[in-house]
Each structure stands twice: as structure tokens, then as C-alpha cells.
Amino acid sequence: MRIALALLLAASVASADLPSITIEAEEYTEAGGQVRVLDRPAASGGKCVSYWEEPGVAVTCAFEVAEAGDYCLTLGYALQWPDTRREVRVDGEVVPGLEDVLLPGTGTWADFGAITLAAPGAGRARIPLTAGPHTLTLTNIDSRGLAWDYAIFHDPATLLADVPLSDAELAVFAEALPATARRLLLDGPAEGDLALGDVALAFSGGMMQALRVGDVFLAVPRDVEMPVEWEHHRVEPIALATISGVPEAGHALRGVVVTNGTSFVTIMAGIGENTMSDDRASGIPSPLIVWRNGRPWRLALGAMEQKLGQGERVLPIDGVVISANEPLAGDLLSGPIPWVQIAWPPIIAGDLKVAAAKVGPPLTPADTRIEVHADGEDVVVRSSVDMPPALAQFYGIPQFEVRVHPDVSMTITTDAGETLELRAP
Ligand SMILES: [Ca+2]
Incomplete structure (x- = not known):
């Protein structure tokens, strides 16, 4: 995964203006409920957050933005279920279009993949971020676990995963x-x-x-x-x-x-x-x-x-x-x-x-x-x-x-x- 990530970043850095901000899920600052940090060699940083099957369990990570702008958000994870759902909040506010994000399965708990978040039937979500400290919160809204590896806020020109395009894009x-x-x-x-x-x-x-x-x-x-x-x-x-x-x-x-x-x-x-x-x-x-x-x-x-x-x-x-x-x-x-x-x-x-x-x-x-x-x-x-x-x-x-x-x-x-x-x- 880390190798893939390096390739992906190299692939798209030419036309990207905003810096990428990588957040390791295992370095979370707050967990509203029961979660566990697991060692997974295939995961970024060798670890992920898992065992949060209960609805309402929220994991919050703090991150720092150096350059203000409209960012896309890519999540890395492994998921043996066919899919699961998470609500996405930034600074405690639900991101419009990301109230109920469907995360497709990756096959097994050992296969890590990535998805850039999009509103249903539309292009990718753009999340306006000011310079300074922020928080990202994922909340379980079904009853399925998720081996959450990382989140990356990045320039829309940086392609970290296949992405749906809006008509304008x-x-x-x-x-x-x-x-x-x-x-x-x-x-x-x-x-x-x-x-x-x-x-x-x-x-x-x-x-x-x-x-x-x-x-x-x-x-x-x-x-x-x-x-x-x-x-x-x-x-x-x-x-x-x-x-x-x-x-x-x-x-x-x-x-x-x-x-x-x-x-x-x-x-x-x-x-x-x-x-x-x-x-x-x-x-x-x-x-x-x-x-x-x-x-x-x-x-x-x-x-x-x-x-x-x-x-x-x-x-x-x-x-x-x-x-x-x-x-x-x-x-x-x-x-x-x-x-x-x-x-x-x-x-x-x-x-x-x-x-x-x-x-x-x-x-x-x-x-x-x-x-x-x-x-x-x-x-x-x-x-x-x-x-x-x-x-x-x-x-x-x-x-x-x-x-x-x-x-x-x-x-x-x-x-x-x-x-x-x-x-x-
Ligand atoms: Ca990780």
C-alpha cells in the first residue's frame, strides 16, 4: 500500500496545487465508543483502527492545514463485508453529501484499498478547509466494522483512487x-x-x-x-x-x-x-x-x-x-x-x-x-x-x-x- 501510495502521489503531483495531508487513523485523538488499534503490515504506518461495529461509534483525528483550499478526501481501509456506511464530519459538522457514505468492500480484512469520497450520483466532495487546526470524524451508521487505515485530504488534481466525475469535471x-x-x-x-x-x-x-x-x-x-x-x-x-x-x-x-x-x-x-x-x-x-x-x-x-x-x-x-x-x-x-x-x-x-x-x-x-x-x-x-x-x-x-x-x-x-x-x- 505504501508503495502504491508513493506511485500515485508521483503520478499526479505535476498538476496539483494543494499539499496532501495524510492522517493515520491509529493516531486518533478521540474515540466515542469501543475501538482497537491493530498491527497490519499491509497498512500505512503498519496499523489501522478496527472493531468499531456499533452504530454511533465515532473516531476523531486532529490534523493541521497549511494552505487553505477546497480539498478532496480519500480514505484507505480494508473491509471484508460487502460494504459499510460512515458519516463524515469536519470540525464536528457533517460534510454536505457525506451524511451517509457507502464504502465498498475490499475482499478481506488484509486487502487495503482506497476510495475518494463522493456524494451519491455526483462527483467528488470538495471540502473547504481554512489554514490551521481541524478535526475529521467518522461515525459508524450501520453495524459493520471497518479496518480504517488512513485519510488524506488532497488537491482534486491528485488522483489517489478511481473517482466519479461531475459533469463539470x-x-x-x-x-x-x-x-x-x-x-x-x-x-x-x-x-x-x-x-x-x-x-x-x-x-x-x-x-x-x-x-x-x-x-x-x-x-x-x-x-x-x-x-x-x-x-x-x-x-x-x-x-x-x-x-x-x-x-x-x-x-x-x-x-x-x-x-x-x-x-x-x-x-x-x-x-x-x-x-x-x-x-x-x-x-x-x-x-x-x-x-x-x-x-x-x-x-x-x-x-x-x-x-x-x-x-x-x-x-x-x-x-x-x-x-x-x-x-x-x-x-x-x-x-x-x-x-x-x-x-x-x-x-x-x-x-x-x-x-x-x-x-x-x-x-x-x-x-x-x-x-x-x-x-x-x-x-x-x-x-x-x-x-x-x-x-x-x-x-x-x-x-x-x-x-x-x-x-x-x-x-x-x-x-x-x-x-x-x-x-x-
Ligand atoms: Ca494506518
């Missing part, structure tokens, strides 16, 4: 994005996008600038200029966009994005020494916004970066998974909107390098992985692993195979028997 967020990404986020797909079923991808300046798969929106929060254009094709029942180029003699590059309407596969193929920088491909914008129960939430990218550091080939995010031919890695990039650059190494067959990744919902247990393998001089990419055509048809998932030849020309074949030949650049 979504508008501010969108305003900070390049025009293409902003348009896809707020208005949906337009002509020139690759849109099919639940998948919409927008390209700009040679990059896949933004995409939406189901309820998950991802974007590159900056404009990138490259002199390439995307071409669009249809091979029933899939749609695709391609770029190609010859940066110098002996080099060739081709990028392909294919969607079947539920997920998409991105493939980068190159020949020549420097066709993939640092021997890693990257091309998936970082996850940014998800819709939960109709509300937009902004994801805390630090948690994502931490998962990416674990060398997994599959990264789950709220109803979709990102999977690649090799373990995924992530670099957190700061800026007005911090983002994670997701990268992974390519498969190498002779002079040919091919990297492929898939983003979409896991519709079947077998549908979370992409298969990429060398086949003679070619590299073959299939849209899922261990999925026979008959099973794919049963689940209604259009399947396809992309065969990359040594000159980066490609043959794309769907399970419906349609093919598309993409000539070498």
Missing part, C-alpha cells in the same frame, strides 16, 4: 484533450473513425488518438504529428484501418487495427533496425475514463502502472482486458493529464518484428489472450487463443487471422472466408 477533462480525442469522448464516432459495434477508434496525426470499447474510453492526451494517413477497409464481418511507410531504404513499417465490433486488435510490423524503438512496441493509449452505472469515472493511473510492472500479458480494466503477445510494461508520463504508455516486445522472425495487442471484453474464458506465432517466414496473429471457429460462432464473436509476410505485406482472413491483401509499402 468531465468537461474540464475533455477540454485538456486534443480535439480528436475530445470529440470522440463527448460526441462519439464521426466520419473518418473506425467504428463498428461497441468499438470506436479515432486517428489523428498518424496516431490512434482515442478509442472507446464498451464503457471504457482511452486516449493519448497530447497531439502527436506524423506524416501518415490511415486507410479504412471492410472485410465482412470486420473493419480495419491501416498505415504504411518506408522511413528509409531497407526499412518498412505497417500498422493495422482490426475490429470485430466487440474488441480490436492492433498489429505493428516492421523490418529494419530501428522500426520499433528500444525493441518495444507501444500504441495503446492509456486508460482514462470508464462509465459505471451511467456515470463517468476517471481511473487512477498509478494503480495501472503498478499492475503493468508485474510482467503480465493480460491487464484487466473495468470490463475490458488489454492483452499482448509478450508481457506488458508501462511508463507513467506526466503532463497536464498524466498517462501510462503501454509497451511490450515484438515477436522476431528473421528481419521481421511483429507486435500485437488486443483490447476488449473477455466474452469467454478463452477470449482474453491474443495468439501470435512465427510460421515459416511469416508471423501469424489470431484474434484469440484456443478458440475454434465453431465456438467463436456460438458466442457470436467474428474471428480473423492476420498473416504478416517478410516484406510486411499482410493477408487478412476472416472465419467467414473473406480475405484482404495488403501489399508491401
